[in-house]
Amino acid sequence: MPRPRKFVESEVVRSAREVFAVHGLAAATLDDLVRATGLGKQSLYNAFGGKRELFLRALSEDREEATRAVSEALGHDDASPLERIRGHMLLMAIEFSSSDRRVSLTTRALVESTGEDDPLSTTPKAGIEQLAGTYAQCLEHARENGDLPADANVQSLAFYFVAVTRGMELLGRAGVGRSVLTAVALDALRVLHGRRMEEAVEEADDGPSTRE
Template sequence: MLAHMPRPRKFLESDVVSSASEVFAVHGLAAATLDDLVRATGLGKQSLYNAFGGKRELFLRALSEDRAEAARAVAEALGHDDASPLERIRGHLLGLAIEFSSTDRRVSLTTRALVESTGDEDPIATSTRAGIEQLAGVYAQCLDHAREGGELPADANVQSLAVYFVAVTRGMELLGRAGVGRSVLTAVALDALRTIHGRRMDDTEQRVTLPE
């Protein structure tokens, strides 16, 4: 007698994870329901459990892929050789000001997890910190090149500056989600660059205020 063969899965896990990521980015882990995930992925509850182990495990899978994609996007933005390292960071930040001010853009899952993280020693907090470190590593590499090329002082702490840029960009993303416009986000980006140059805004420069 032939052994019973399991039925092949009729879905791509990557597609399911991508759809689930959209749900989690909008609602967060706690507020996202299994019904939300069923509607988004087209899978039944039992199929989701069989394939991924549950809602929390699916969230971790989506978070892992989101943070990897975020690091790839930053690396690509900073990887062009036709500009100096700080010019590349400048272009990257100004591009984010445009992207984050889009009214139809969702918050990335990495940023959503960062906001919801309790700091406890659990897999979600560990994965979130790994995402921060991954992004900081990409910025640090570019900043190290800037230091080697004389754009930054020889004693500049590139690791600290790299984390600073992670904080600035994640903050810009949340501000954009809250409805802050492109002009303000652009000013934030430019002031971040002024900070690493050790310059302050003077009275002749235009100042911006957050909308009421």
């Protein structure tokens, strides 16, 4: 009979995620993974099928975690939809400017993918669509509240937010500071929502609205 596994797969994947976040798929070595996970090379192969398969497993978990984080940030009912998006963008500026912030595996995978049919491309694409769907829900609520024009293209705006936040991530990785990333976030909001967004921001800064 085969011996029972003496490790927790989720913990191994979590450790591997750290390695891949630092090195990427191509540059990460099996020795790096062995040191991080505490498993031997053969055990890694037996459990996950190889380095690439382990990366894809880590990528899927990274994607789900990112989607949950955005959903939680935009899902609170104690603020208007636009206030939630604004707070989320400002938080991203802080996180992406952190010196110990790791590049997401989604970004790593897109850089290293070889084409549209490569799982390194298709898996991140699914994650991007999930993120866009989360933004779209919040933007739709904003439109229903009258904070966005009735003819606003919620779907394209949702992907716009994904593009801006992924760009902020890369800028932060390149060493761009928090003040610049904050300005990028606020400028993106102003360009996106125009006067209506600026009014919402002013109301959020000044306190509860006094309008009837």
